[in-house]
Structure formats: structure tokens, C-alpha cells
Amino acid sequence: MFKAVKGMFLSLALVLIPSLALAEDTLSAGDTTWILVSSALVLCMMPGLALFYGGMVRSKNVLSTSMHTFVAMAIIGVQWVVIGYSLSFGEGNWFIGDLSMVMLKGITPESLSGTIPTYIFVMFQGMFAMITAALISGGIAERMKFSTYCVFILLWSTLVYDPLCHWVWGGGWLGADGSLDFAGGTVVHLSSGVTALVLAVIIGKRRGYPQERMMPHNLPMTLLGAGLLWFGWFGFNAGSALAADGNAALAFTTTQTAAAAGALSWIIAEWIHNGKPSALGAASGIVAGLVVITPAAGFVTPGSALIMGLLAGVICYAGVLMKHKLGYDDSLDAFGVHGVGGAFGALATGVFASVGATGLLAGNAHQLWIQFVSVVAAGAYAVVVTLILVYVLKVTMGLRVEDDEERMGLDQSSHSESGYNF
Numbered sequence: 001m002f003k004a005v006k007g008m009f010l011s012l013a014l015v016l017i018p019s020l021a022l023a024e025d026t027l028s029a030g031d032t033t034w035i036l037v038s039s040a041l042v043l044c045m046m047p048g049l050a051l052f053y054g055g056m057v058r059s060k061n062v063l064s065t066s067m068h069t070f071v072a073m074a075i076i077g078v079q080w081v082v083i084g085y086s087l088s089f090g091e092g093n094w095f096i097g098d099l100s101m102v103m104l105k106g107i108t109p110e111s112l113s114g115t116i117p118t119y120i121f122v123m124f125q126g127m128f129a130m131i132t133a134a135l136i137s138g139g140i141a142e143r144m145k146f147s148t149y150c151v152f153i154l155l156w157s158t159l160v161y162d163p164l165c166h167w168v169w170g171g172g173w174l175g176a177d178g179s180l181d182f183a184g185g186t187v188v189h190l191s192s193g194v195t196a197l198v199l200a201v202i203i204g205k206r207r208g209y210p211q212e213r214m215m216p217h218n219l220p221m222t223l224l225g226a227g228l229l230w231f232g233w234f235g236f237n238a239g240s241a242l243a244a245d246g247n248a249a250l251a252f253t254t255t256q257t258a259a260a261a262g263a264l265s266w267i268i269a270e271w272i273h274n275g276k277p278s279a280l281g282a283a284s285g286i287v288a289g290l291v292v293i294t295p296a297a298g299f300v301t302p303g304s305a306l307i308m309g310l311l312a313g314v315i316c317y318a319g320v321l322m323k324h325k326l327g328y329d330d331s332l333d334a335f336g337v338h339g340v341g342g343a344f345g346a347l348a349t350g351v352f353a354s355v356g357a358t359g360l361l362a363g364n365a366h367q368l369w370i371q372f373v374s375v376v377a378a379g380a381y382a383v384v385v386t387l388i389l390v391y392v393l394k395v396t397m398g399l400r401v402e403d404d405e406e407r408m409g410l411d412q413s414s415h416s417e418s419g420y421n422f
Contacts, residue, residue, distance in 0.1 A: 025112060025115075026115065027112060027115060027116070027117070028115035028116070028243070028244075030244040031114075031115045031116050031242070031243045031244050031245075032115070032116045032117060032120060033244070034239065034243070034244035034248065035116050035120050035121070035124055035239055035242060036120060037235065037239075038124060038234075038235035038236075038238065038239025039120065039123050039124045039127055039235065039239070040235070041231070041232045041233075041234060041235025041236070041239065042124070042127035042128065042131065042232055042235045042236050042239065043073075043127050043130075043232075044228060044231065044232040044235075045127075045131055045228065045229050045232035045233065045235075045236065046069055046070070046072075046073050046127075046130060046131060046134065047069070047070075047228065048224075048225045048226075048227070048228025048229040048231070048232055049069050049131065049134055049135070049225065049229060050065075050066040050068075050069040050070060050134075050225070051066075051221050051222065051224050051225030051228065052222050052225025052226055052228075052229060052283070052287070053065050053066070053068070053069065053137065053138055053141065053225070053332050054066045054218070054221055054222075054225070055216055055217065055218040055219055055220070055221030055222030055223075055224075055225060056141075056216040056222050056280070056331075056332050057141050057142055057214075057216070057217065057331070057332070058142065058214060058215075058217050058409070059217040059218070059409075059419060059420060060408070060409025060410070060411055060412070060419075061141065061142045061409050061410050061411060062217065062218070062411065062419035062420075063410075063411040063415055063417050063418070063419045064141075064142075064146065064409075064410035064411050064414050064415060065137070065141050065142070065410075067146070067415065068134060068137035068141070068149060069134040069137065071146075071149075071150060071153075072130050072131075072133040072134040072137075072153055073130050073134075075133075075150060075153060075154050076126075076129050076130040076133050076153065076154075076157050077126065077130060079129075079154060079157055079158065080122075080125075080126040080129050080130070080157075081103065081104055081122075081126070082102065082103055083099070083102055083158065083162075084126070084129055084157060084158065084161075084162050085101060085104065085122050085125065085126065086098065086099055086100060086101035086102050086104075087099075087158065087162035087163070087166065088125065088129075088161075088162045088165040088166050088169070088170050089101070089125070089165075089166070089169070089170045089171075090166075090170070091171065092166060092170075092171070092172075094172055094173040094176070095163060095166070095167070095172060095173070096162065096163045096166050096172070097162070097166050097170055097171075104119075104122060107119060107122070113242075114242055114243070115243060116242065116243075121242070124239060124242075125165075125169075128165075128184055128187070128188055128236075129157060129161055129162075129165070131188070132157070132161055132184075132187075132188045132191065132192050133153040133156065133157050133161070133192070134153075135188070135189070135192035135193070135196070135334055135338055136153065136156070136192045136195050136196045136199065136334065137149065137196075137332075137334075138196055138330070138331060138332035138333065138334030138338075139195075139196025139197060139199050139200040139330050139331060139332070139334040139335060140196070140199045140200060140203055140331065141331040141332050142206050142214075142331055142406070142410065143203060143204075143206050143207075143331075143400055143401060143406055143410075144199070144203060144399060144400060144401070145397065145398060145399060145400060145401050145414075146410070146414045146415075147397060148393050148397045148398060148399055151393060151397065152389060152390075152393060155389050156195065156385075156386065156389060159385050159389070160191060160195070160381070160382050160385050160386065161187070161191065163381070164186070164187050164191055164378055164381065164382070165187050167179075167187075167377075167378070168181050168186065168187050168374070169181075169187065174186075174373075174374050174377065174378075177370055177373070177374075178367070178370050179370055179371065179373075179374040180295065180296070180299055180346075180349050180350070180353060180357055180367065180370075180371065181295045181346065181349075181374070182237065182240055182251065182294065182295055182296060182297045182298045182299055182349075183236055183237045183239075183240035183251070183294045183295065183297055183298075184236075184240075184294050184295065185291070185292075185294045185295025185296070185342045185345040185346040185349065186295065186342060186343075186346050186374050186375060186378040186379075187378070188294070188342070189291050189294060189338040189339070189341060189342030189345070190338070190339060190342030190343050190346065190375060190378055190379055190382070191342075191378055191379075191382040192334065192338055192339075192342075193334055193335045193337070193338035193339020193340065193341070193342055193343075194335065194339045194379050194382050194383055194386075195382050195383075195386045196330060196334035196335050196338070196339065197328070197330060197334075197335035197339060198383055198386045198387060198390065199386070199390060200328050200329055200330045200331070200334075200335070201328050202387075202390050202394070202399070203399050203400050204329070204400070205328070205329035206329055206331065206406070207403065207406050207407065209329050210324070210329075216280060219279050219280055219283075222279075222280060222283050223279055223282075223283050225283075226282075226283035226284075226286045226287060229286070229287060229290065230259055230286055230290065233255055233259070233290045233294075234252055234255055234256075236255075236294070237251045237252070237254075237255040237290075237293070237294060237297040237298075238251040238252040238255065238297070240297070240298065241298055247298050247355075247356070248298075250297075250298055250302075250355060251297035251298040253302050253305075254293055254296070254297050254298075254300060254301075254302055254304075254305035255290065255293055255297055255305075257293075257302050257305040257306050257309060258289040258290065258292060258293035258305045258306070258308055258309035258312065259286050259289040259290045259293070259309065260289070260309065261289055261305075261306050261307075261308075261309025261310045261312070261313070262285045262286060262287075262288045262289020262290070262292065262309040262310075262312040262313045262316075263282050263285035263286045263289060263313065264285070264309075264310070264313065265285065265309070265310045265311070265312070265313030265314050266281050266282065266284055266285025266288060266313035266314070266316070266317050267281055267282055267285060267313075268313075269313060269314050269317045270317065273317075281317070284316070284317075284320070284333065284337060285312075285313045285316075285317075287337055287341075288312045288313055288315075288316035288317075288337050288341050289308075289309040289312045289313065291312070291316070291337060291338055291341035291342055291345060292308050292309065292311070292312035292315075292316075292341045292342075292344055292345035292348065293305055293308055293309065293312075293345065294342075294345055295342075295345045295346045295349045296308065296345060296348060296349040296352060296353065298355065298356065299349055299352075299353040299354070299355050299356055299357050299359075300349070300352045300353060300354060300355060301352075301354060301355065304352035304354070307352070308345070308348050308352065311344070311348070312341060312344065312345070315340060315341070315344050316336060316337050316340055316341045316344075318340075319333075319335070319336035319337065319339070319340030319341070320333045320336035320337065321336075322336065323335075323336065343375050343379065346371050346374060346375050347368065347371050347372060347375060349371055350367045350368035350369075350370065350371030350372070351368060353367060401413060401414070
């Protein structure tokens with residue numbers, strides 16, 4: 001009798017164990033649904049960015065500035081499917097992926113990446129590529145030739161973003177080295193921020209800057225854009241868990257906490273420094289908190305996220321003030337918020353990480369060194385390649401619109417349209 005029962009249990013185990021072993025490779029409807037929603041949330045950030053940037057420029061440039069974001073959705077949306085995904089996530093080598101998945105070759109509806117269809121993973125990551133290119137436009141608003149901008153973001157995404165993505169998330173050297181970047185502190189924000197700075201310095205200041213005050217023409221539009229960015233960022237960060245699980249819940253919570261703390265600290269810093277808080281400062285603080293928590297979202301506790309958000313508002317506020325002291329014209333503070341915030345967030349991850357990884361405060365000082373190497377390597381690579389691209393395009397296409405076109409406004413000179421017809 002005992003032998004019979006024992007045999008029955010052994011037989012049952014032989015049936016169940018392979019099933020359990022294969023469970024991780026099984027499609028999860030919950031995970032699939034969450035990443036579908038997260039992808040749509042990240043896409044929602046694009047019109048949010050267009051509103052955020054569009055409200056900050058003068059009325060004669062509102063459409064041209066918005067077009068910088070929308071054309072990135074088109075150009076990088078195509079580039080990602082044709083070659084970008086393969087270069088980022090193809091097997092390749094330590095530096096860049098291969099061409100094995102050009103035009104998404106080899107991927108079928110049955111293909112899985114973990115517990116979600118690979119097609120969804122492709123689209124989720126593609127949203128990151130699009131918004132990274134669009135963020136750069138904050139440094140050159142109101143003066144760069146639209147045709148040159150289009151060619152630049154295509155080349156930059158292929159030669160800068162795709163390799164950096166591979167370094168960290170696609171099997172490249174930084175990921176293998178243990179670099180922590182949950183949702184894009186170095187890959188997205190640092191790279192776009194330092195690129196915007198390089199472009200701003202080389203193209204030069206807007207006509208009349210800084211003697212002429214170039215005030216935002218529609219701050220309610222900017223505030224609406226900040227709200228949409230905050231909303232979409234939940235998909236950006238919590239979706240990067242790539243599952244509907246506790247890690248996604250943690251990233252959702254830290255994202256909310258850091259954004260609120262960033263807005264609060266920027267408001268207080270500006271209040272102390274200028275005597276009055278501003279709506280633009282509140283919007284900028286929201287984005288600063290979101291940028292800083294991005295690399296750490298799934299690696300830190302809500303308490304650490306609160307500290308990081310509070311520091312983010314002050315540090316990024318100081319980063320924005322730098323342009324006045326150093327004399328460059330980062331039109332919409334792409335470097336001050338995304339470059340400075342991305343670098344600080346990556347380093348802070350190496351300090352505060354305690355969930356799924358350990359940082360300095362948890363006794364792992366080496367993690368902070370790895371984060372430092374990641375920041376220096378990603379920033380330096382983005383700067384060097386951007387310099388090469390900019391000088392080639394300056395010689396071949398020209399970077400800046402003519403003085404008369406800038407004076408008229410790029411809405412009319414570049415697009416023959418007007419944002420407001422009263």
C-alpha cells in the first residue's frame with residue numbers, strides 16, 4: 001500500500017515539476033495587460049512634453065516647439081522598428097547589438113520576453129527611444145533648423161541612444177558590470193540632457209538673449225503638460241518592472257513620492273531665493289523629482305524616494321540657475337533638469353538602493369563607484385558623438401535658421417502656420 005501511494009506521488013511530481021519549471025516562460029495575461037497600459041502611458045508623455053515645452057516658449061514658436069516632439073514620435077517610431085530595437089537588444093557584443101532583428105525579423109505573436117509578448121516589449125522600449133530624442137529639443141528651441149533637427153535625432157538615436165540602451169539593458173558592458181538604471185536615468189535623461197547642452201552651446205543664444213526677457217507665453221499649457229508627464233511617468237517607471245507585481249507597485253509608489261517632494265522643494269527653494277514661488281517652478285519641480293527617481297524607482301524604499309525628491313528640487317533648481325552664471329542659453333532647461341537630474345539620480349541610486357540591490361547606505365560602497373562610472377561613460381559618449389554629428393551637420397545642412405526667420409518666429413518661417421489666429 002505504501003509503495004503504491006509513494007509511486008502515485010512520484011508520478012504526480014514528475015507531471016508537476018516540468019510545469020513549474022516552465023511557468024516563467026508562460027504568457028501572463030496580467031503582466032501583458034499592465035505593459036500594454038504602461039506603453040500607452042509613456043506615449044501619453046509625448047503630447048505632455050509638447051505642451052510642457054510649448055507653453056514655455058514665445059507664442060510665435062509654440063507650434064514649431066510642439067513639432068519637435070511630434071516629429072520625434074514619427075521618425076524614431078519608424079527607426080526603432082527598422083533598426084533601433086535590433087541595435088539595442090540584439091545579441092551583438094559589449095558595445096552594440098547586431099542586425100539580427102532588423103524590421104523585427106524573427107519575432108512572432110508567439111514570441112515571449114519573460115511573461116509578455118515580445119512585440120509589447122518592443123513597443124514599450126520604443127516609447128523610451130522616442131521621448132529621449134524629443135527631450136533634447138528643450139536646449140535648442142526657437143532657433144534650430146527643423147530639417148537639421150530631423151536628421152540629427154535620427155542619427156543621434158542610432159549612434160548614441162541605441163548603444164547606450166544596449167550598454168545598460170541589452171546585454172552590454174554597463175549592465176554586466178552591475179550598473180543600476182531601473183527606467184532610464186542615464187540611458188534617457190542624462191544622455192538627452194548633456195546632448196541638449198552641447199547643442200545649445202554650439203548653436204548659440206537666441207537673438208536678444210539674455211538682454212530681452214523671453215517669458216513663457218502660456219503657463220497653464222505648461223502646467224497641463226507637467227500633469228500629463230506625471231501621469232504618464234507611472235507607466236515609464238512602474239512599467240519598467242515588466243510585470244504586474246510588487247516591484248511595479250514599489251516603483252509606482254516611489255515615483256509618486258519623489259514627484260511630490262521635488263515640486264515641494266523647488267517651490268520652497270524658489271520662495272527663499274526669489275521671495276515668491278512660481279507656477280513654472282512647481283511644474284519644473286515635478287519633472288525634477290520624476291527624473292531623479294527614474295533610475296532608482298524599483299531599487300529604493302518610499303522613504304529614500306522622499307529624500308531623493310527633496311534633494312532633486314534643490315539640485316535641479318541650482319542646475320537651472322547655472323545657465324545664467326555660465327552664459328549659455330538652454331532655452332527650456334533640458335540640461336538643468338534632465339542632465340543634472342539624471343546624473344544625480346543615477347548616483348543617488350548607488351547610495352540609497354536597498355531593494356533587489358544594495359547601495360552605499362546598505363554597506364555596498366562599490367555600487368556607488370559603478371554608478372559613477374556609468375554616469376561618466378554615458379555622458380562622455382553622448383557628448384563626443386554629439387559633437388561629431390553637430391559639426392558634420394553644421395557643414396552640410398546648417399544648424400540655425402536665418403535671423404529674419406528667427407525674428408518672424410519659426411511657426412511661420414518653418415511651417416507657414418500660426419499657433420493663434422484671433
